[in-house]
Each structure stands twice: as structure tokens, then as C-alpha cells.
Amino acid sequence: MCLAIPGRILSIRGEDPLVRVGRIDFGGIVKEISLAYTPEARPGEYVLAHVGFAMTVIDEVEARRVLDELRALAESAEESAPDGVGYHA
Amino acid sequence: MKHIAEYRDGRVARALAARIADAAAVRSSYRFMEFCGGHTHAISRYGLEDLLPAHVRLIHGPGCPVCVLPVGRIDTAIRLSERPDVTLCSYGDLMRVPGSKRTSLLKAKAAGADIRMIYSATDALRIAEEEPQRQVVLFAIGFETTTPPTAFAIRLAARLGLQNFTVFCNHVLTPPAIQSILDSPDVRELGRVRLDGFIGPAHVSTVIGSEPYAFFAEEFAKPVVIAGFEPLDVMQAVLMLVRQINEGRHEVENQYGRAVREQGNEHAKADVAQVFELRKRFEWRGLGLVPYSALRIKREYAAYDAERRFGLEDRPARDNPGCECGAVLRGEKTPTDCKLFGTVCTPETPMGSCMVSSEGACAAHWTYKRFRDAARINPSQAVG
Numbered sequence: 001m002c003l004a005i006p007g008r009i010l011s012i013r014g015e016d017p018l019v020r021v022g023r024i025d026f027g028g029i030v031k032e033i034s035l036a037y038t039p040e041a042r043p044g045e046y047v048l049a050h051v052g053f054a055m056t057v058i059d060e061v062e063a064r065r066v067l068d069e070l071r072a073l074a075e076s077a078e079e080s081a082p083d084g085v086g087y088h089a
Numbered sequence: 090m091k092h093i094a095e096y097r098d099g100r101v102a103r104a105l106a107a108r109i110a111d112a113a114a115v116r117s118s119y120r121f122m123e124f125c126g127g128h129t130h131a132i133s134r135y136g137l138e139d140l141l142p143a144h145v146r147l148i149h150g151p152g153c154p155v156c157v158l159p160v161g162r163i164d165t166a167i168r169l170s171e172r173p174d175v176t177l178c179s180y181g182d183l184m185r186v187p188g189s190k191r192t193s194l195l196k197a198k199a200a201g202a203d204i205r206m207i208y209s210a211t212d213a214l215r216i217a218e219e220e221p222q223r224q225v226v227l228f229a230i231g232f233e234t235t236t237p238p239t240a241f242a243i244r245l246a247a248r249l250g251l252q253n254f255t256v257f258c259n260h261v262l263t264p265p266a267i268q269s270i271l272d273s274p275d276v277r278e279l280g281r282v283r284l285d286g287f288i289g290p291a292h293v294s295t296v297i298g299s300e301p302y303a304f305f306a307e308e309f310a311k312p313v314v315i316a317g318f319e320p321l322d323v324m325q326a327v328l329m330l331v332r333q334i335n336e337g338r339h340e341v342e343n344q345y346g347r348a349v350r351e352q353g354n355e356h357a358k359a360d361v362a363q364v365f366e367l368r369k370r371f372e373w374r375g376l377g378l379v380p381y382s383a384l385r386i387k388r389e390y391a392a393y394d395a396e397r398r399f400g401l402e403d404r405p406a407r408d409n410p411g412c413e414c415g416a417v418l419r420g421e422k423t424p425t426d427c428k429l430f431g432t433v434c435t436p437e438t439p440m441g442s443c444m445v446s447s448e449g450a451c452a453a454h455w456t457y458k459r460f461r462d463a464a465r466i467n468p469s470q471a472v473g
Contacts, residue, residue: 052209
């Protein structure tokens with residue numbers, strides 16, 4: 001129920017915050033989503049959309065930081081176990 | 090970066106699993122509750138429990154608004170939809186939830202009631218605008234994530250002066266539900282359910298922020314790690330929880346920093362505060378009456394309150410006596426402990442709410458985990 005889908009803002013129309021909407025690209029499917037709760041959102045940014053509303057703008061810097069950290073972890077795990085059995089699944 | 094596939098990388102998941110296994114060597118058991126149905130779904134779908142060491146267990150919580158809506162509210166909505174002047178608009182999730190006497194919105198629709206499935210609260214507004222002769226009622230459910238769009242619809246209706254739009258409000262709140270679980274005798278006194286920490290809500294937290302969980306972390310000395318709904322999010326959160334336990338910490342940490350800010354979404358919170366106020370108590374399936382756990386429409390917006398306009402009153406209703414949804418929602422039982430599970434109750438013919446929503450513990454278990462059970466019973470046939 002609380003699922004929210006990330007999508008990229010293609011364009012924005014409307015000045016009034018109550019009716020400001022963005023055309024959002026969800027991996028090829030484009031839908032109009034209300035930006036009433038994300039007045040700071042700009043074209044090119046990713047938002048998380050839930051029941052027709054963008055609830056938050058994704059922080060690209062933070063996303064990149066966490067992903068880099070996770071990938072580094074995977075690489076160090078592989079280096080320490082080159083035969084690929086370095087985990088206890 | 091599209092913020093989906095990156096968080097489903099099996100190689101990284103296995104590396105995280107190795108770290109968790111190393112870190113979890115300190116204690117003999119770790120038990121974390123994932124509050125949200127979204128997490129339950131991800132854990133089952135991606136087989137995360139198979140990646141975790143056997144003594145790191147995840148317990149499914151009550152964070153699925155479809156699952157916790159009591160039968161009486163479904164019955165009330167169905168009665169309302171049977172009025173000839175009413176068009177009831179519902180999110181798809183609710184259509185097949187069983188009411189009393191084997192009814193559901195879908196069956197009421199088949200019998201002729203004007204029930205329409207909508208994607209957004211604003212779809213209901215549009216219907217009200219286009220069909221002024223109909224009394225359009227939005228059957229609003231959901232946690233803090235779904236509440237702001239309902240507030241928005243009510244404010245927009247007021248601005249447009251719509252006379253034929255109302256909301257049957259069933260919005261519920263996450264923090265009181267977590268508190269109810271921690272306060273329950275099963276957790277606090279009897280020790281039947283031991284919880285060491287929580288995987289905190291993902292999208293609820295985009296609205297309310299990370300700050301409201303500080304109370305639980307402090308008062309109940311349980312760590313909370315807010316996590317996204319992708320598999321790597323959940324794995325990383327488990328690692329963070331294990332580390333907190335090992336270090337004797339009980340803090341609120343935010344794994345989902347790309348989407349959740351400490352203060353949440355101020356615009357959304359302001360809208361909700363303008364339109365809604367707390368109910369003294371509200372019934373949750375599984376948890377019973379929970380004080381100050383739900384919202385109702387403020388007097389200023391009474392014209393948009395379906396309960397006031399139609400004089401709606403809940404009549405006492407009982408769950409199917411064989412259904413264990415209540416105990417499953419409290420984390421006391423697993424789906425397979427229920428004798429209806431997989432026999433008369435399947436996603437095609439659900440008896441209880443946890444089998445209806447794809448985020449319900451029973452539906453997740455049926456869809457993904459029953460194969461795992463089968464493989465365990467007969468390991469020679471397990472697919473490696």
C-alpha cells in the first residue's frame with residue numbers, strides 16, 4: 001500500500017502549488033504526478049511517487065554515497081575470497 | 090541511476106550477508122520486526138531470509154493498512170455503496186478484502202453497487218466533478234504516506250465548492266501501532282514475542298521523518314533502522330541493527346537517506362494537520378482498540394466527512410473464527426500456524442485480510458515462501 005515508485009521528472013507545468021504537476025518517466029511509462037508536496041522538485045530530478053503524488057525528491061548524492069559503499073563492500077569480499085565462496089549464505 | 094535495479098544486485102547482497110554473518114557471531118539470537126508490509130513483501134520475494142544466518146530472524150509486523158482494517162469498516166463501506174445515490178471510490182487493494190458473511194466490495198460491485206477502483210484520491214474528485222448527480226465517497230485507507238493525498242483532495246474539493254464529494258476516513262498512524270506492539274503483554278511481560286529492534290518504515294518516514302521513532306528507541310531501548318523497500322536496503326538495515334545490538338546501542342538510524350529526511354515532508358504534514366485530527370481510539374485488526382492511532386476529519390471540513398453526512402455507524406462484526414490474521418499481525422504466529430492457510434484460504438479465495446494484500450504476511454508466504462518450505466521438507470528435490 002505504501003509503495004512509492006521512483007521516476008524522473010521530464011517537465012513541470014503550473015505555478016499554483018495546489019495544481020503543480022510533473023510529467024514523470026517511470027522507466028518508459030510517462031504519467032502526470034502532483035508536485036504539491038515537492039515544490040522544490042526540478043526537471044531531471046528523481047521523485048518517489050505514491051498514489052499520484054511525489055512524496056520526496058531523491059537525494060542523488062546520498063544515493064551515490066551508499067551505493068559506492070555497498071559496491072566497495074562487495075569488491076572487498078570478492079578479493080578476500082577469489083574462488084567466490086566468501087559468504088555464509 | 091534509476092534507483093531500482095542498483096538495489097537488487099545479488100553480488101552486493103551476498104557480501105552484505107557475509108558481513109551480517111560475521112557481525113552476528115556475537116549473540117545466539119537476533120529478532121527484528123519489519124513493521125511494513127512493503128518490507129515483508131521484499132523479504133519474501135527476494136528470499137532474504139535464506140541469505141541471513143538462521144539465528145537472525147525477521148518477524149512480520151502489522152504495517153499493511155489493508156490487513157489491519159477491521160471487518161466492521163469494510164461492512165460499513167459495503168452498506169454505504171448499496172445506497173442508490175452513492176458512488177464509492179476505492180483503491181484496488183481493498184476490493185477483495187472479505188467483510189462479514191463472505192461479502193467484499195468486488196462482490197457488492199458485481200451485485201450492482203456503483204464501486205469504482207481508483208489510482209489516486211484526485212481521481213475521486215474528478216468523478217465528483219464530472220457526475221454532479223452522484224454522491225461520490227472516497228474510501229480512504231492507508232498510513233501516513235497515503236494520508237496527505239486525501240487531505241489534498243479535501244482541500245481541493247473545498248476550494249472547488251464540490252457538494253457531492255465526501256471521504257470515509259480510515260487513515261491510521263504508525264507510531265501508536267509500534268507502541269501497541271511493544272506495550273502488549275506478549276512482548277512486555279510474557280515474553281512470548283521477543284523483539285530486539287525494528288526495521289522502520291520506508292515511505293511513511295518520507296512524510297513523518299525519522300524523529301518520531303526516537304521515543305521508542307529511548308523508552309523501550311530498541312534500535313530502529315529506517316530502510317528502503319529494495320532488497321539491499323533491507324540487508325543493510327539488518328547489518329546496522331545487528332551492529333547496534335552488539336554495541337549496546339538503541340538509536341534511530343536512517344539507511345534510506347536518499348528519500349527520508351529527519352523532519353520528513355513539512356508540506357505534507359501541514360496539509361494533514363490542517364484537515365485531520367486524532368481519533369481517541371480506533372480498532373485495528375489484530376491489535377484491538379489502539380488509543381490515538383487514527384485520524385478523523387476536523388469539524389471545519391465536516392461537509393466532506395462521509396461518516397457525518399451519511400450517519401455511518403460501525404456494527405459489531407467478527408472475523409472468520411478460524412482465521413489467525415490477528416496473531417500473525419502481532420508477530421505471535423506465522424502464516425503456516427493457521428489451519429486455513431493454503432487450504433481454504435489462498436490469494437484466489439482469501440478468508441483473511443493478510444491473504445488479500447500482496448504485502449500481507451500470508452500472501453507473501455503463499456506466493457514465495459511455500460516453495461522454500463517444500464524444499465526444506467524434501468532437500469533431495471531442492472533446486473540449488
